[in-house]
Amino acid sequence: MPLPIPFYIFAFLLGAVVGSFLNVCICRLPEEKSVVTPPSACPRCGSGIRWYDNIPIVSFLLLRARCRTCGEPISWRYPLVEALNGTLTLLLFIKYGPTLPFLAMFVFCSSLVVITFIDLDHQIIPDCISLPGIVVGFLFALGLPWGGWFNSLTGILLGGGSLLLVATGYEKITGKEGMGGGDIKLLAMMGAFLGWRSVPFIIFAASLVGSVIGISAMVIKKSDGKLAIPFGPFLAFGAMLYIFCGRQLITWYFSLGR
Numbered sequence: 397m398p399l400p401i402p403f404y405i406f407a408f409l410l411g412a413v414v415g416s417f418l419n420v421c422i423c424r425l426p427e428e429k430s431v432v433t434p435p436s437a438c439p440r441c442g443s444g445i446r447w448y449d450n451i452p453i454v455s456f457l458l459l460r461a462r463c464r465t466c467g468e469p470i471s472w473r474y475p476l477v478e479a480l481n482g483t484l485t486l487l488l489f490i491k492y493g494p495t496l497p498f499l500a501m502f503v504f505c506s507s508l509v510v511i512t513f514i515d516l517d518h519q520i521i522p523d524c525i526s527l528p529g530i531v532v533g534f535l536f537a538l539g540l541p542w543g544g545w546f547n548s549l550t551g552i553l554l555g556g557g558s559l560l561l562v563a564t565g566y567e568k569i570t571g572k573e574g575m576g577g578g579d580i581k582l583l584a585m586m587g588a589f590l591g592w593r594s595v596p597f598i599i600f601a602a603s604l605v606g607s608v609i610g611i612s613a614m615v616i617k618k619s620d621g622k623l624a625i626p627f628g629p630f631l632a633f634g635a636m637l638y639i640f641c642g643r644q645l646i647t648w649y650f651s652l653g654r
Contacts, residue, residue, distance in 0.1 A: 399493065404486060411485025412452040414506055415478035422477065422513045425522050441466035452478040473513070481509050487640065500536040501639060504529075504589045508632040511582060515628035521578030526585045533588030542591055551587025555595045559583050579627050586635045594638045597646060601634035602627065 420431050423439075436445045443465040449455045456475040463470060484505045492498035507525050515521055530552055537543030559580040587595050610625045637645075 403494075404489060407489035408482040408486040409452075410482075411502075411506075412478045412482035414485070415481030415509070416450065416452045416474075418481060418506060418510050419474050419477050421510045422473075422517075425510070425524065426514055426518045426520060438463045438465060438468070440468045452482070477509060477513065481506060484509070484636070491640065496536070496539050497541065500533075500540060500589065503532065503536075505636060505639070507585075508635060512629040512632045515578075515626040519576075519624065519626045521576070521582050521628050523578070523581065526578065526581040529585035530581070530588045533585055533590075537588065537591065542593075544591075547591040547593075548588050550592040551590060551595060552584045553587075554592045555587030555598075556580050556584030558595065558599065579631065582628055582631055586631065590635065590638060594635070594642065597638050597642050598631060598634035601637050602630035605633055606630040 417431070420436060424431050436450060437443060438445065441463060443463070446464075449459060449464055453475045456470060459470065461470050461472070462468065485502055488498055488501050488505065492501065507529055511521050511525055534545070534548045534552065537548035538545060563577075563580065583595065583598065586598055590598075606625065606627060609630075613625065
């Protein structure tokens, strides 16, 4: 049964507000800085950001994408992350309503947003997100309809173990490191939240989309195959695709052979 419209508006606003905090995490975690102190400031002039200049999306538009103090441009990354997290939260609320699965997927998807943008910028996946995420995902799974301790634990082992085997095999064959440990821990976290059945789908979707984008990028840049592309964002895409339509896609795929 659909809820009143204000509930859905609140869900988007909640996601956008949390998205503002995610921007802080994206900027500070790679530099191992506190995400709590000091308060937000302009990265160019260092002036503190007033509360009315820190309203998600709205302040960016009112300020015309410029710092009030120094007039330097504000990156479009900030409202993008806020709008993205707001939209994801709204979609999760539409799917699950005010339930424990909504809360679990809200925490999970918000973590993936941070991981995606940090990996794009620095090609690292912070352990301070993925390792606690494995524990949190396991605890959430104890109360989720698709969860349970065995499903979650198997997801952790299958998620981390499968990529570990791929990374080890690639390194033995080529003598080069082809996949970082961050991707392995990230997929283990995904298995903890979503269960072992999600792991093959996530790997397939991430590999397919990653291959298409990677080959396209190499063609455009005329690279010789040494172009380094982070895999974390593709894993995040695969996980979100699984959340919203993975089961339907799996059912559709197997129905083709009937």
